[in-house]
Amino acid sequence: MILAKVVGHVVATQKCDELRGSNLLLITALDDEQQPIRNKTWVAVDSVGAGLHDIVLAESWFALNKDRYKAMSVVAIVENVFRDA
Amino acid sequence: MILAKVVGHVVATQKCDELRGSNLLLITALDDEQQPIRNKTWVAVDSVGAGLHDIVLAESWFALNKDRYKAMSVVAIVENVFRDA
Amino acid sequence: MILAKVVGHVVATQKCDELRGSNLLLITALDDEQQPIRNKTWVAVDSVGAGLHDIVLAESWFALNKDRYKAMSVVAIVENVFRDA
Amino acid sequence: MILAKVVGHVVATQKCDELRGSNLLLITALDDEQQPIRNKTWVAVDSVGAGLHDIVLAESWFALNKDRYKAMSVVAIVENVFRDA
Amino acid sequence: MILAKVVGHVVATQKCDELRGSNLLLITALDDEQQPIRNKTWVAVDSVGAGLHDIVLAESWFALNKDRYKAMSVVAIVENVFRDA
Numbered sequence: 001m002i003l004a005k006v007v008g009h010v011v012a013t014q015k016c017d018e019l020r021g022s023n024l025l026l027i028t029a030l031d032d033e034q035q036p037i038r039n040k041t042w043v044a045v046d047s048v049g050a051g052l053h054d055i056v057l058a059e060s061w062f063a064l065n066k067d068r069y070k071a072m073s074v075v076a077i078v079e080n081v082f083r084d085a
Numbered sequence: 086m087i088l089a090k091v092v093g094h095v096v097a098t099q100k101c102d103e104l105r106g107s108n109l110l111l112i113t114a115l116d117d118e119q120q121p122i123r124n125k126t127w128v129a130v131d132s133v134g135a136g137l138h139d140i141v142l143a144e145s146w147f148a149l150n151k152d153r154y155k156a157m158s159v160v161a162i163v164e165n166v167f168r169d170a
Numbered sequence: 171m172i173l174a175k176v177v178g179h180v181v182a183t184q185k186c187d188e189l190r191g192s193n194l195l196l197i198t199a200l201d202d203e204q205q206p207i208r209n210k211t212w213v214a215v216d217s218v219g220a221g222l223h224d225i226v227l228a229e230s231w232f233a234l235n236k237d238r239y240k241a242m243s244v245v246a247i248v249e250n251v252f253r254d255a
Numbered sequence: 256m257i258l259a260k261v262v263g264h265v266v267a268t269q270k271c272d273e274l275r276g277s278n279l280l281l282i283t284a285l286d287d288e289q290q291p292i293r294n295k296t297w298v299a300v301d302s303v304g305a306g307l308h309d310i311v312l313a314e315s316w317f318a319l320n321k322d323r324y325k326a327m328s329v330v331a332i333v334e335n336v337f338r339d340a
Numbered sequence: 341m342i343l344a345k346v347v348g349h350v351v352a353t354q355k356c357d358e359l360r361g362s363n364l365l366l367i368t369a370l371d372d373e374q375q376p377i378r379n380k381t382w383v384a385v386d387s388v389g390a391g392l393h394d395i396v397l398a399e400s401w402f403a404l405n406k407d408r409y410k411a412m413s414v415v416a417i418v419e420n421v422f423r424d425a
Contacts, residue, residue, distance in 0.1 A: 001297060001298045001299070001326050001327050002297060002298070003265070003281075003296065003297070003298055007168055007169060008166065008167045008168035008169055009167050010088070010142070010163050010165065010166050010167070011163070011164050011165040011167075012142065012161035012162060012163045012164060013162075013164060014133050014134070014161065014162040015133060015142070015160060015161035015162070016132050016133060016158075016160040016161065018160070019142075019160060019161055024142070024161075026088075026166065026167070026168055028117075031293075031294045032283075032293060032294055032296060037294060038116075038117060039116045039117055039122060041088065041117060042086060042087060042088070043086045043087070043088055043142050044086070047271050048269050048270060048271060049269070052169060053169075057265070057267065057270070057274075057279070057298050059326050059327070071086050071144050071160070072086050072144070073271075075270060075271040075273070075274060075326065076267035076269065076270035076271065076274055076279075077267060077268075077269040077270070078265050078266070078267045079266045079267060079268060080265065080266040081263065081265050081281065082263045082264050082265070082266075082281070083262055083263035083281055084262060084263055084307060084308075092253055092254060093251065093252045093253035093254055094252050095173070095227070095248050095250065095251050095252070096248070096249050096250040096252075097227065097246035097247060097248045097249060098247075098249060099218050099219070099246065099247040100218060100227070100245060100246035100247070101217050101218060101243075101245040101246065103245070104227075104245060104246055109227070109246075111173075111251065111252070111253055113202075123201075123202060124201045124202055124207060126173065126202060127171060127172060127173070128171045128172070128173055128227055129171070137254060138254075156171050156229050156245070157171050157229070177423055177424060178421065178422040178423035178424055179422050180343070180397070180418050180420065180421050180422070181418070181419050181420040181422075182397065182416035182417060182418045182419060183417075183419060184388050184389065184416065184417040185388060185397070185415060185416035185417070186387050186388060186413075186415040186416065188415070189397075189415060189416055194397070194416075196343075196421065196422070196423055198372075208371075208372060209371045209372055209377060211343065211372060212341060212342060212343070213341045213342070213343055213397050214341070222424060223424075241341050241399050241415065242341050242399070256364075256382060256383045256384070256411050256412050257382060257383070258350070258366075258381065258382070258383055286378075286379045287368075287378060287379055287381060292379060302356050303354050303355060303356060304354065312350070312352065312355070312359075312364070312383050314411050314412070328356075330355060330356040330358070330359060330411070331352035331354065331355035331356065331359055331364075332352060332353075332354040332355070333350050333351070333352045334351050334352060334353060335350065335351040336348065336350050336366065337348045337349050337350070337351075337366070338347055338348035338366055339347060339348055339392060339393075
């Protein structure tokens with residue numbers, strides 16, 4: 001999963017059935033100092049109520065249960081990152 | 086999903102059965118200022134009636150329902166991108 | 171799907187059952203001017219009778235029907251690319 | 256699978272059901288000299304009891320049995336790497 | 341599939357059930373002149389009896405039959421590469 005920051009959202013009325021009713025978050029991957037990496041932005045379906053500036057986990061190598069998750073999804077809101085590289 | 090711009094289309098008469106009848110869009114990923122990124126172009130099956138210069142969402146890590154989607158697909162037309170990085 | 175050019179083929183007698191009888195094409199991704207990109211080469215199973223120097227589509231984010239496609243596959247031969255970036 | 260080092264962990268109370276009870280490890284890909292590569296960090300579900308500074312294998316191109324593995328996962332602890340490039 | 345060279349192997353006693361009994365090969369992607377690319381190394385399950393310095397094909401975008409293949413796998417040993425870029 002990628003460690004990312006919610007930096008916005010997108011509005012799309014014309015979309016496939018699977019995305020109907022989904023909140024589409026704009027997320028940017030974080031570097032080793034947890035700063036957004038330029039031009040590493042995706043759009044992910046929210047599944048945990050994440051909001052602007054939250055640090056989140058997004059499953060980009062789609063591995064989740066396909067019946068519940070219709071596309072790349074935000075799957076956790078992160079409280080703490082412990083790093084000891 | 087990637088945020089991309091429709092920059093053209095391709096014509097292919099000889100193609101696998103799954104792509105028969107599909108409209109094949111040329112899409113380029115957008116950077117943080119929503120400008121096309123050089124050499125980041127894919128071909129995606131249209132599923133929402135997207136046209137030239139539309140801003141779209143494309144599911145590149147194929148997570149969509151495999152019965153309905155046969156390859157990388159354009160799954161939404163984006164009206165607005167709200168970014169507060 | 172990636173827009174690529176057939177630049178050769180590989181011969182492999184010792185291979186998994188799924189690849190038996192497959193024609194294994196060497197394909198290189200194309201840049202925005204449709205020139206091969208250095209060191210962006212893959213090997214894909216041919217499924218449409220593509221030949222040397224053909225411009226093709228290859229499904230690298232495997233989304234096609236897994237019963238018919240056993241690995242990354244060439245799924246179309248492209249006649250024309252219309253680009254208006 | 257990627258060869259990586261456990262460099263920490265993350266804490267996330269608000270998360271999807273599939274991740275409940277999982278230990279979320281912060282892992283960084285290793286270069287040819289087995290040193291961490293900058294900004295190549297992911298979060299993976301532990302499935303083998305890996306700990307801080309362990310060298311591990313993580314399945315990023317999700318291929319494992321989807322019923323048992325819910326996201327990118329650490330699937331082995333590596334004792335030895337034999338390289339003769 | 342990626343064109344790679346076997347540059348070693350890893351030993352891991354603590355591993356998930358799916359990898360038990362597997363031979364874990366260290367493989368490095370090859371460039372256009374068929375030389376190893378720095379820091380483009382993965383670990384793949386051998387399924388064709390490949391050995392040190394063999395040129396192989398590895399399916400990284402997991403497209404193979406999930407019942408037989410548990411992770412990124414070496415699926416062919418290459419005798420010849422014909423390139424006419």
